[in-house]
Amino acid sequence: MIDFEMPSPIAKQRVMLQTVAENMMRPVSRHMDEHEHEIPWDYINFMHGAMRATSAGSLAPQEKKREGPRLGYQILANMIETLSWGDAGLYLCTPGGGLGAAAVEATGTPEQKERFLKRFQEELPVLGCMAMTEPQAGSDTSSIRTTAVRDGDFWVLNGEKIFVTAGQKSLVETKGFVVVWATIDPSSGRAGMRPFVVEAGTPGVTVTKLEHKLGIRASDTASVVLQDCRIPFGNILGSAEVAKEKSTETGFKGAMATFDATRPLVSASAMGIARATVELVKELLAQQGITIRYHLPRQKLTHIEREVIDMEVMLRSAWLLVLKAVWMADQRLPNSSEASMSKVKAGDAVTKITQRAVELLGPVAYSRKLLLEKWFRDAKINDIFEGTGQINRLVVARRILGYSSRELR
Amino acid sequence: MYSFEPSEEQRMLIDAIHKFAAKDLREAAHEADESGAFPEALIGKGWELGVVQASIPENLGGFGEHSAVTGVLAGEELAWGDLAGAMHILAPGLLAFPVLAAGTDEQKQKILPPLLEGAYRAATAAWVEPFFDFDPSELRTTARKKGDAYILDGHKCFVPLADRAEHLLVFAAFDGRTQAFIVPRTTAGVTVLEREGNLGLRALPTFEVKFEGCPLPAAARLGGEAGFDPLLLLNVTRVALAGMAVGMSRAAFEYALAYAKDRVQFGVPIAQKQAVAFMLAEMATEIDATRMLVWEAAWTLDKGLEATHAAALAKTGADDMTMMVTDRAVQILGGHGYIREHPVELWMRNGRGFPMFTGLAMV
Numbered sequence: 066m067i068d069f070e071m072p073s074p075i076a077k078q079r080v081m082l083q084t085v086a087e088n089m090m091r092p093v094s095r096h097m098d099e100h101e102h103e104i105p106w107d108y109i110n111f112m113h114g115a116m117r118a119t120s121a122g123s124l125a126p127q128e129k130k131r132e133g134p135r136l137g138y139q140i141l142a143n144m145i146e147t148l149s150w151g152d153a154g155l156y157l158c159t160p161g162g163g164l165g166a167a168a169v170e171a172t173g174t175p176e177q178k179e180r181f182l183k184r185f186q187e188e189l190p191v192l193g194c195m196a197m198t199e200p201q202a203g204s205d206t207s208s209i210r211t212t213a214v215r216d217g218d219f220w221v222l223n224g225e226k227i228f229v230t231a232g233q234k235s236l237v238e239t240k241g242f243v244v245v246w247a248t249i250d251p252s253s254g255r256a257g258m259r260p261f262v263v264e265a266g267t268p269g270v271t272v273t274k275l276e277h278k279l280g281i282r283a284s285d286t287a288s289v290v291l292q293d294c295r296i297p298f299g300n301i302l303g304s305a306e307v308a309k310e311k312s313t314e315t316g317f318k319g320a321m322a323t324f325d326a327t328r329p330l331v332s333a334s335a336m337g338i339a340r341a342t343v344e345l346v347k348e349l350l351a352q353q354g355i356t357i358r359y360h361l362p363r364q365k366l367t368h369i370e371r372e373v374i375d376m377e378v379m380l381r382s383a384w385l386l387v388l389k390a391v392w393m394a395d396q397r398l399p400n401s402s403e404a405s406m407s408k409v410k411a412g413d414a415v416t417k418i419t420q421r422a423v424e425l426l427g428p429v430a431y432s433r434k435l436l437l438e439k440w441f442r443d444a445k446i447n448d449i450f451e452g453t454g455q456i457n458r459l460v461v462a463r464r465i466l467g468y469s470s471r472e473l474r
Numbered sequence: 475m476y477s478f479e480p481s482e483e484q485r486m487l488i489d490a491i492h493k494f495a496a497k498d499l500r501e502a503a504h505e506a507d508e509s510g511a512f513p514e515a516l517i518g519k520g521w522e523l524g525v526v527q528a529s530i531p532e533n534l535g536g537f538g539e540h541s542a543v544t545g546v547l548a549g550e551e552l553a554w555g556d557l558a559g560a561m562h563i564l565a566p567g568l569l570a571f572p573v574l575a576a577g578t579d580e581q582k583q584k585i586l587p588p589l590l591e592g593a594y595r596a597a598t599a600a601w602v603e604p605f606f607d608f609d610p611s612e613l614r615t616t617a618r619k620k621g622d623a624y625i626l627d628g629h630k631c632f633v634p635l636a637d638r639a640e641h642l643l644v645f646a647a648f649d650g651r652t653q654a655f656i657v658p659r660t661t662a663g664v665t666v667l668e669r670e671g672n673l674g675l676r677a678l679p680t681f682e683v684k685f686e687g688c689p690l691p692a693a694a695r696l697g698g699e700a701g702f703d704p705l706l707l708l709n710v711t712r713v714a715l716a717g718m719a720v721g722m723s724r725a726a727f728e729y730a731l732a733y734a735k736d737r738v739q740f741g742v743p744i745a746q747k748q749a750v751a752f753m754l755a756e757m758a759t760e761i762d763a764t765r766m767l768v769w770e771a772a773w774t775l776d777k778g779l780e781a782t783h784a785a786a787l788a789k790t791g792a793d794d795m796t797m798m799v800t801d802r803a804v805q806i807l808g809g810h811g812y813i814r815e816h817p818v819e820l821w822m823r824n825g826r827g828f829p830m831f832t833g834l835a836m837v
Contacts, residue, residue, distance in 0.1 A: 067484075067543050068477040069773045134475060359786035360705055363793070363829055365609050378767070378791040385766035386759070389478045406759040455752075462751035465758050466735060473746055 072136055075143045082144060085115070086151025091436075094152045097283035098439050102275055104238060105158050105283055113160045113190035138326070138391035142333040146384070149337025153443045154283030156334060158192070160239070161185050163231055164451075165193025165262075167327045168244040172260055172302040172319040181242060181262055194235040195244045196226035196289050197320070204456045206246070206320060207255035211291060213247040218298045220261060222247055222269070222291040230450065232287025233272050236265045243270070243289060244302065246320060255317035260302040269294030280442030321401070328404040328451055329390035332411035335447035336384045338440050339415040342422045343376050345437060349426060372425050376418045383407070383414035402464040405457040412448035412457070419444040478766075484544055488551050491523055495555025500725075503556040506677035507820055510669075512559050514594075520563035521594035525552070526570055529837075535587035540574060542710070542772035545837025546717030550765070553721030557824045558677035560718060561834055565635050566590070569597035569643045571710065571836040572654060576702035580693065581656065585641065599643040599654075600630040600683055601711075601833030610645065610652060610708055610832055615685065617648040617655060617695075624648075624695060626655060626663070626688040634834060636666045636681035643696065644685065645704075645833070652704035654696040663688035674823035707836075709785035713771045714835040716785075716792035719828050720765045723796045726803035726821040727757045733816075734806050750806055757799045764788070764795045772837065793828045800825035 071079075089108055097105055148156040157163070162185050169181050184191050202208045211224025222245060226232075235241035242264045250257035263270050274288035303319060347357070350369065357370050366374070386407040393400035419441040423430040430437040448454045463473050480488065498516055506512040525548045530536025552560035566589050573585045589595055603614055615628020626646055636642060642657045642664075657664060667682040696702055731754055734745035744750045771784035800822040804811035811818045 066477055066481045067479065067769050067773060068475055069770045070475060072475050139476060359782050360611055360708060362609055362832070363790065365607060374786060374790050375794075378787050378794075381770075381787050382763035382767050382791055385770060386763050388476055389762075389766060392476050392478055403762075406762060409755065409759050410763050458752045458755040459748070461755035461758060462748075465731065465754060466745050466751065468746070468751075473748075473751055 072134075072139070074136060075140055078140060079143055079147050082147040083150075085112070086147055090148070090151030090155050094155070094436055094439070095433075097152070097154060098280075101277060101282040102233075102285060103283075104234070105155055108155055109158055109160055109190050109234075116161060117186065135395040135397075138329070138394040139388065142330055142387055142391040145330055145333040146337040146340070146387075149334040150341045151337075152283065153334055153338050153440075153446075154281035156337070157230060157281060157284035158234060160190035160192055162191075162193035162241075163235075164195035164323075164327055165235065165242055165244045167330070168195050168260055168323045169193075169262065169302060171323040171326050174303065177262075177299070177302060184240065189239065191239045192231050192235040192241045193243070194229050194231045194241070195246075195323075196229045196232070197246045198228045199225060200227055204453055207258065207317060209246060209248060209258065210251065211245065211247040212251060213249050213259060213261055213301070215249070215298070216295070219295045220298060220301060222261060222263065222294040222296065224291050225273075226289040226291070227274075228276070228450070229287045229289050230284060232289050233275060233285040236270060236287075236289065237272050240265045245289075245291065247291075258317050258320060260319055260323075261296060262300040262302065263291070263294060263296055264300075267294055267296060279445060280439065281446050324452060325399075325401045325404045326394060328408040328457070329387050329394065329400075331447065331451040332383070332387045332390070332407040335411040335415040335444065336380070336387060338444050338447070339376075339380045339383070339411075339418045342415075342419050342437065342440050342444075343373070343380050345435070346376070346422050346426065347373060349429065369425065372421060376421060379414040379418055383410040386410050402461055405452070405460040405464070408452060408457045409454055409461060412454045415444040415447050478769075480547055484547055487525075487528075487544065488547055491525070491548055491551040492554070494520060494523055495551055499552070499555030499559045503559065503677070503817060503820070504814075506556070506558065508676075508814075510676060511679060512556075512562060512677055516559070517562050518594045520552070520559065521566075523563075526564060526567045527590050529567075530570060530574060530586060530590055534574070534582055535590035540571075542713060542775040542837045543769065546713060546720075546768050546772045549714055549717040549835065549837060550721035550724070550768075553718035554725045556677070557718060557722050557821075558675045560721075561634060561675070561678050563594075564835060565639075566595060566597045567836045568599035568634070568833070569639075569641055569656070572599070572643055572696060572702075572707050573656070575706060575710070576654075576697045578693075578698040581696070581698075585656065596635040596639040597641055597643075598633055598635045598639040599645070599833050599836075600633045600636070601645045602632040602830065603629060604631040604682065608830070608832075611704065613645060613647040613652055615644065615646040617646040617653060617690075620689075622692045624655060624690040624692070626657065626685045626690055628685050629682070630685070631670065631682045632672075632680050632830070632834065633666075633683045634678055634680050636683050637669070637679065642683070648695075648701075651701075653701050654704075654707070655690055655694045656696060657685075657688065657690060657694065661688050661690065672827070674820070674825075674827045705782055708832075709771075709775065709781045710836050711833050712785040712789035713768060713775060713781070714837040715828060715831050716764070716768045716771070716788040717837065718835055719792035719796040719825075720761060720768055722821055722824060723757075723761050723764075723799040726800045726818055726825075727754070727761055729816075729818060729821075730754065730757070730803040730806040733810075737807075744806070753802050753806060757802055760795045761799060764791045767791045775837075796825040796828055 248257040276286040390403040528538035767788040771788040774781040803818040
C-alpha cells in the first residue's frame with residue numbers, strides 16, 4: 066500500500082539530529098571551510114558519544130534481529146540528509162565506518178562484519194573509508210592497477226589510491242580501516258577485482274597527500290600508498306572462495322553491490338545541502354515579504370516564484386527517489402537502477418538548486434557572509450563522487466535497455 | 475511507514491486497465507486523432523472498467539471507496555493508452571468527484587446515482603476561459619445573486635463533451651471567490667458554440683460555451699449556501715492531470731526506447747550510442763521522480779491534509795517532465811518521429827497542453 070507517512074523512529078531521529086545540525090555543525094561550518102584539514106574533534110567526539118549512547122552504532126546498517134519492518138537504510142538516509150543539512154563536509158567526518166563499513170556490509174561474511182565493524186562501538190571514535198580510484202582509473206574502475214598477491218597466510222598489496230574520502234581520519238587520526246579494491250589478476254580486468262581490509266597501523270600503508278578542494282573542506286581527501294603492505298589472508302572480503310574464482314565477475318559485482326547500497330546514501334547527503342538551500346532562500350525571500358503563491362497557474366507567477374517552485378520540485382522529487390531506493394534496499398529488492406537514478410537526479414538537483422539560488426539572491430548569496438556560496442561549492446561533489454552523473458546515466462541506460470557494458474560502452 | 479508499492483487490489487485494477495489501454499485505446503488512438511473521436515462503443519467499454527464507479531460509495535450508485543492514490547494509478551494507465559480517450563472515459567468524474575467531495579446530500583442523491591448506474595453518460599466541467607492570463611482563482615465568468623437564485627454570465631473554453639453532457643459544472647467568480655454551479659445544458663442562456671480545434675487532444679470533443687444571464691436555482695450551487703473551498707478541487711485536478719502526464723510520458727518513453735533498440739545507424743542500434751542512451755536514462759529517471767511526486771500529492775489528498783503545496787509540485791514537475799520526455803521521444807525517432815504514422819508527435823502535441831488542461835481531469 067503506497068504510503069508517505071514517515072515512520073516514527075525516523076521522525077524521532079530527525080528531530081534529534083536536527084538539533085545536532087543546528088548546534089554542533091552550522092556554528093562551525095564557516096570556520097571548517099576556511100581551515101581546511103583542521104580536524105573537527107568536537108563534532109567527532111560528540112557524535113561518537115551520542116551514537117554509542119543511543120546504540121545508533123555504525124553508519125553501516127545494523128542487522129538487528131527484531132520484529133517489524135526493516136528500516137536500516139531508510140534510517141541511514143534520513144540521518145545523512147539531516148546531518149548534511151547541517152554541513153556536508155562535517156557529515157563526512159562522522160565516526161562509524163562510512164563507505165568502508167558499507168563495503169564490509171555489502172561484501173563481507175558474518176564473521177568479517179563482526180570482526181571489522183565492532184570497533185565502531187568501542188570507546189574511541191573510529192572512521193572507515195574505501196579506496197577505489199587510482200591516478201589512471203577514475204570512472205573506469207576495472208582498470209585499477211593496485212595488486213594483491215597471495216603469500217601463504219597473507220596478501221601483499223602494492224599500488225597507489227587517490228581521492229580516498231576520510232583516508233586520513235581512518236588511517237592516521239583513528240584506528241580505523243580502509244577497504245582497498247585491488248586486482249588478484251591484472252590480466253583479467255574486472256574479474257580479478259577484490260576488496261581487502263587494510264587496518265590502520267599496518268606497515269606499508271601510508272597517507273601521502275591531502276587534497277585542497279572546491280568544497281566539503283572539512284572532509285579530508287587522501288592519497289594512500291600501499292608498499293608491500295602485508296595483511297592477513299582473511300582480510301579479503303567475502304568467503305575464501307572469492308579468492309579462487311577467476312573466470313567470474315564476482316569481484317566487480319561486489320563493487321557494484323557496494324555502490325547499489327551507497328549511491329542512495331550519497332544522494333541523501335546531496336539532498337541535505339539542497340534542502341538547506343531551498344529553506345534559506347525561502348526564509349530570505351519571506352523577510353522581503355515574498356511568499357510563494359502555489360495555487361496560481363504558472364503564467365501568473367513571478368520569476369522568483371517560478372524559480373523557487375522549480376527548486377522545490379527538484380528537491381522533493383529527488384528526495385522521493387532516494388527514499389524509494391533505500392526502501393527497496395530495506396525490502397531486499399534489487400535496486401541497482403533506482404540507486405543510480407537517485408544519484409543522477411540528486412546530483413543534478415543539488416548542483417542546479419545551489420547554482421540557481423546563488424543567481425537568484427545575487428550579491429547576498431555570492432558573499433561569504435552567508436553559507437549559500439559554500440553550499441554551491443559543497444554541492445558539486447555529489448555529481449562526481451560515488452559515480453559521476455554520466456556513469457550513473459550509463460548504469461541506468463544499460464538497465465532500462467537490457468544492455469551489457471559491452472553493448473553500451 | 476513509507477511504501478512505494480501499490481496494494482494487491484490496485485495491482486489488479488492496473489492490470490485490467492493496462493489490457494484495455496494496450497488493446498483498445500492504443501489501437502484506436504491514431505484513427506481517433508485523425509477523425510476527431512473515439513467510437514462510442516470503445517468509450518462504453520472503458521467506462522465498464524469502473525474507474526469512476528469504484529471511487530463512489532454504494533449508496534450513491536458506485537461500488538467502492540474514494541481514493542486519489544488509486545485514481546492516479548488508474549489515470550496513469552489509461553493515459554498510457556491515450557490521453558484524449560482517458561479524459562473522455564473519465565469525464566463523468568468531472569462532475570461526480572466535485573459533487574462527492576463538496577456537494578450537499580441533496581446534490582449527491584440527485585446527481586450521482588443516475589450518472590453512475592448503468593451505461594456511460596457524459597458529464598463535464600467548465601473551468602478554462604479563453605484568455606492568456608486565465609487564473610482559476612480569478613475567473614471572469616461571474617455568478618451573482620438575484621433573490622434566491624443565481625445569474626451566470628461568462629465565456630468558457632476547453633469544455634469536453636459540452637454538446638452531449640446533461641450537466642455542466644461551471645466555475646465562476648461569486649462574491650470574490652471561485653465557486654461552482656451545476657448547470658443543466660438546456661438552461662436558458664447556455665450556448666454551446668462550435669467544436670474547438672486544438673493542437674492536441676483532437677480525439678476529445680471540446681467546445682466553447684457561453685453563459686448569458688443563465689438563471690439558476692439556489693440548489694445549483696455546489697455545496698449549497700455555504701459553497702466549497704475552491705483550492706480543494708484545484709488540487710484534485712492538478713494531481714489527476716499530473717498522474718496522466720506520467721502515463722502518457724511513459725508511453726512515449728517506452729516507444730522511443732523500443733525504436734532506439736531497433737533502429738540501426740552506423741552499424742549499431744542507435745540505443746548503443748550514449749547520446750541516445752543518456753536521453754533515455756534521463757527520461758526514465760524524470761518519469762519515476764515525477765510519479766513519486768504525484769503519488770505523494772494523491773496520498774496527501776487522501777489523508778485530508780492541506781495539499782496545495784504537494785499538488786503544485788506534482789503539477790509543475792509533471793508539466794515540465796512531460797514536455798521534455800515527449801519532445802525527446804520525437805527527437806529519438808528523428809524524421810520518423812515527425813511523421814503522423816508514429817504516435818510520438820501526437821504525444822508531443824498533447825504534452826504541450828498540460829499546463830492549460832485545468833479541470834479536464836479529476837480523481
